[in-house]
Amino acid sequence: MDKFLQLFVSGVALGGIYALIALGFVVIYKATGTFNFAQGGFVLLGTYLTYQLAVEWEVNFYLSTLIAVLAMAGVAMLIERTVLRRMMDQPAFTIILVTVGILLFLQQLVPIIWDEPGLRFANPWLGEVVDIGGVSISHANIWTVVYAGVVFGAFALFFKFTRTGIGMQAAALDQEAAAAQGISVARSFQVSWAIAGAVGVLAGVMLTARGGDALTPAIGFVALRALPAMILGGLDSPGGAVVGGVIIGVAEVLTAGYLEYEWLGANFSSVVPYLVLIFVLLFRPSGLFGTKEVERV
Amino acid sequence: MSAVLEVDGISLSFGGLRVLNEVSFALEPASLLAIIGPNGAGKTSVFNCINGVYRPFEGSIHLDGEEITGARPASIAERGLARTFQNLALFVNLDVVDNLMLGRHHLMKTGYWAGALWVGRAKREEHVHRARCHELIDLLELGDHVGRPVGLLPYGVQKRIEFGRAVAMEPKVLLLDEPVAGMNVEETEVMAGDITSVREELGMAMIMVEHDMQLVMGLAEQIVCLSFGEVIATGDPATVAADPEVIAAYLGTPEDAV
C-alpha cells in the first residue's frame, strides 16, 4: 500500500508536469485551432536556458527560471509573428507541418549551443524527503504539484478576470464576432503563444529537475507525451488538461512500478501514455472534456 | 398523386429547443417548390433533415417512394438527392470539370484498383462522364472557367458552379439553399436563367430556399411558408403571397412594424 501511495503521488507530480506541457498545447489550439508541435521545442530550449543560468552562471534557481520564462515567451511570440502569422489562411495540415519544422529546428539548436550529450540539472529540493503517515514523499514531488497548481490557478484567473484573457476566450469562440467587438485576434494569438512558451519552460524545468534523468535534447520529444494528456482531456479544455495529465502520469508511473512482465518489454511505461490515448479515443473521440466538433454547413 | 419527395410531419430539436415542428409537404415530379420564411424559421434545417445531416426525431421522409429518414448523407445522395449550400462548399483547388465530375461520383464505379491500372472500363467511364460534364458546362455557360481552381473565381461564378455540381449528380430532387444570396441583379438573372434551362432540359424537381421574393414568384409552382419551425401556409405563389399569416410573419404584426 505504501508503495502504491508513493507511486501514486509521484504519478500525480509527473501528471502535473504533463498537464503544464499540455496547457501550452491547449492554449494555442484554443486560440488558433492548430496543434503546435513547437511546444516541445519551447520545453527543451527553456530548460537549457534555465540550466545555463542556474548551473553555468550560478544565478539563483528561481530567478533563472523567471528569466527563462520571459525569454521563451519572447521567442514564442517572435515565432508567431514571423512564421505563423503569415500562414493563417493555409490549410490545417500545412500549419501543423510548419510547427513540426520549428520543433526540429529548435531541437537541433540545442546540441549546437550545449555541446554535451547529457547535463546534470537538479532542482534545489532534490533529495529531501518528507514522511507523511509512513509514506515518504520527496520534496520535489510536492513542489511540482504546488507549482503546477499555482500556474493553473494563475492561468484561470487570467482568463476570467483580465481584459486580454476574456478577449482571448471570445476570439476562440468566434473570431469574426470577436473582431467586430474590437478584440484583436492577432493579439490573442500572440498572447497564446507567449503563454505556451512560458508554461513550456516551467514544465521542462520540473521535468528534468525531478532527478534521475539527465538533461538531453530528447526531452523535446518527451514533451510529446503530453499530447495524449491534451487529447485525453479534450483539445480545448485547460481543466481537462489537468485531468488528462494526471491520468497519464499516474498510469505511466504505476506501470513502471508494478508491471514487470517480460513480454511487455523493457521501458514499457514510456509507451503507456500512447496506449491510454488510443484506448480512450476509441470510446470517447472528443476526449473526456472536449467540445464535440460540430460542423456547420 | 405520386410525389417525388414527401416530407411527412418531421420535427427536429436541439437541446430542448424545437427547431422544426411537424413539417409536411410534398414535391411533385418536375416541379419547383420554394420554401420561404423569416430568418431562423428553420428552412435550412429542413434541407439538413432531408439530406441526412440532421436526423428528425419524428416524422418520415420518402424519396421517390423509398424511406430515407435518418440515412447517412452519402447514401441519400446515392439514392438521388443533391443540394447546394448557403455558404459555398466547392472543392476550391479543383477546376470546374473536376468539381462537376465529383458530382457524378456516385454514378461512376471506378475504384482504386481499376483507377490505378487505368484499365479499359475506368478509361471509358472517365471519357463518358467528362463528355456529360462538358455538355452541362456548355448549358450553364461555364466554359471560360475550365482549368482554373474554382476557389480563384468570382463569387457569382462559384455559386453557379456549385449549382452545376448538384445538377451533374442527376438527382431526382435538387435542393437549392439560397441560390442567389449575395448576388447582384445581373448575376441573379444569370442564375435564374440557369435554373430555368436546367428544368427545361433535364426536368428535375427542385426545392429552393430563397429570400428574393421576385425570384421565388417567378420560378416556383408551389410555395411553403415556414415560421418558427411550423408550416403556416402552402399553395401556389399567388395564394401564399395573399395569405394574411404569411404577411404577418414577414412584416410582423402591425404594432411591431416600423
Next chain:
Amino acid sequence: MTDDLRLLRSAGARIGAALAVAAVVVTPLLISSDFWMSVFIAAGVFALGGLGLNLLTGYTGQASLGQAAFVLIGAYTAAWFGADKGWPMLLWMAAAMLAAGLVGAAIGPFALRFKGNYLVVVSIALVFVTVHVLQNWDSFSGGFNGKSVGGISLSFLVDFGDLSIFGKQFTPEQGLFYLTWIVVGLATLAVANIIRTRPGRALQAIRDRDVAAEVIGIRVARNKVIVFALSGAMAGLAGGLDAARVGFLTPGVAESQLLLSIRYVAVIVVGGVGTVVGAIVGALFLGPLPELVEEFSDKINFTVPLVDQPLLKDSATSEGIMSNAVFSEILFSILLVVFLMFQPRGLVGLWHRMVASLKRRGTPTDDAGPDIEPVATPH
C-alpha cells in the same frame, strides 16, 4: 470537346518522362561505385514512401508523422519472410505491403472519427508503439540487437541480385537500383492514375471540403481508411527495399524514427505537396542528404567567420559548431519551414510557375495556363 486525358499532356512532360526513364537505365552503366548506388537506392526508397505520404497528406489533407512506422513494419516483415523464411521476392514484397497496409487500415477507426488534427497524434503514437514492439519482440525482430537481412531473394524473372544483361555483369547494388526504380516507376504510374480518376478526385474533395464530399455521395470514412492503407503499403514496400539495401535492421529509438518521419514530410514538402512527381523530386534532393553530408563533410566544411570555427565537427578533435547529423537535420527543418511558408507546392510548383511565366511571355494573348498557386482551404 473532350479533355486530353493523357498522363503526359505537354511535350515538356513527355520529354521529362523519357529523360527520367533514360536516367534510370543509364545511371548504373555509368556509375559502379557502391556508395553512389546506395545513395540512389535510398532516394528511390524515399520516393516510394513519399509517394504514399503525398497521397495521404498532399491529396487527402491528412498530416501524419507515422511514415517511419510503416517503413519499419515493411522492413522487418520483408526481413522475416524474405531472409528468414526464404520466400521469393514477390511474396515478401506482398507481405511487407500487406503488413504495413493492414496497420494503416487499423488506424481506420480513428480516421472514421477524427479530423486531420487528431490523426497526427495517433500517428506519433504508432511510431512509439511500433518501435517498442520491435525493440522487444526478439523472436521476430531480434530486439535491440537487430536482425540480418542477408540472403533475401531479389529475383523475379531476372535475378536483380546477380544481374547480367547482354553479357554485362552488374553488381548487387546496381541490380537493386534497377529493382527499386522500376518499383518507383510503377508506383508513380499507379498514383498518377488514381489521382486522375474517380477515387483520386474523391480524396481531393475530402481534402478541400469533407462535409460537402459526404453530401455529394463520397464515403469519406471509407476513403480515408483506404488511403491510410495504401499509404502504409507503399511505405512498407519502401521499407522492404531499404532492408535489402542496408542488409541489417535495428529498431533504433522512437525519437530517431520520428526524425525519419519528419524527413519524409520534408521530402514531399520540398518536392511538391499534392503533385505526383513531387515525392521523387524531393527524394532526389533530400532523401540521402545525411549520407551525402557524412561522405562529403570535408568538402562542405568551411570556417565560419565571427566564431572562427569549422562548421562541421571533426570526429577526432570534436572541433566545430555542429555534427554532420545535426547539420542535416537543421537543413531539413529550415527547408521544411521555408518551403511551407513561401513555396507550398515545392520545387514542382516552382517549375510549373516558371514554365507558365515563360509561356505567357511568348504568347501574350494566350491564356495564363493553369494557376498552380494552392487555394487556401477554409477550416
